[in-house]
Amino acid sequence: MIxxxxxxxxxxxxxxAIVDVGGVGYLVQLSARTLDALGPAGGGVTLLTELQVREDGWMLFGFGTAGEREAFRALTGVQGVGGRVALAxxxxxxxxxLAAAVSRGDKAMVARANGVGPKLAQRIVNELAGKLGSPALAGTAGAPAPRGGAAHDxxxxxxxxxxxxAEASAAVAAAVEELGDGAGLDALVRLALRKAAK
Incomplete structure (x- = not known):
């Protein structure tokens, strides 16, 4: 398991995206949100992953946060939701x-994704009810992955x-939001540690 x-x-x-790890290039399927959070090519990147093995091949899916990976796992547990639909x-x-939409039974929000019709959206809302935790907790776990540079460090x-x-990502994202994108590494780490300790 990777x-x-x-x-x-x-x-x-x-x-x-293709990520070189020790000379081996891994092709990783990513959501548009995670792709947007990656820095420029040539920079360092860390992704949480989920490997799906099927008869027609192996697919590696990547995530910027633990919350995103957990949501992916929950979504792919719903009949008719494959990895690509979950990423969409x-x-x-x-x-x-997603947790808020499921808790409200809002299938229209889920149906905004490509490849998700009304029936599938209704099934997702029904089957995930009570399985995604509270929207507030999911929000902490789903904070966007910090971009490259000092935030990545x-x-x-x-x-x-x-x-x-998830804790590290949420704390660093909060520190970047408070200090701004130009903050130095020392200041970011100090503030992120304070945020994580709360």
């Missing part, structure tokens, strides 16, 4: 928005200190 990739971003396309949903709704520093990916 659970995480950390390497160099080689290239991105409409629905995937997560490209339109972050985990907090701060995320790595928190991960090295033992913080879970």
């Amino acid at each position: 659970a995480r990739l950390a390497g160099t971003l080689i290239e991105t396309a409409a629905d995937h 949903i997560l490209g339109v709704l972050d985990p907090a928005e 701060a995320l790595s520093a928190l991960a090295n200190l033992g913080f879970k990916p």
Whole structure:
């Protein structure tokens, strides 16, 4: 099982990225939201992953946060929702928005994703009711992955200190929001540690 990739971003396309890890290029399927959060090609990138093995091949799906991966797992547990459809949903709704839509029974929000018709949206809402946690908790786990540069280094520093990916991502995202994109690494790490300790 491949659970995480950390390497160099080689290239991105409409629905995937190629990440070089020790000389091996992994093609990783990503949601539009996660693709947007990646830095430029040539930069370091860390992705949580989910490997799906089927008769016609193996597919590796990548996520910027633990919350996004958990939402993906829940979605693909619904009959008729494959990996690509789950990514399409997560490209339109972050985990907090998905949890909120499910808790309200709002199938129209889910149906905004490509490939999701009204019947499938209704099935998703029905089957995931009570399985995604509260929208507030999902929001913490679904904070956008920090982009490259100091934010990426701060995320790595928190991960090295033992913080879970979702906690580290949420804390660094909150620190970047408060300090701005031009903040230095030391300031980001200090503030992110304070945010994570709350």
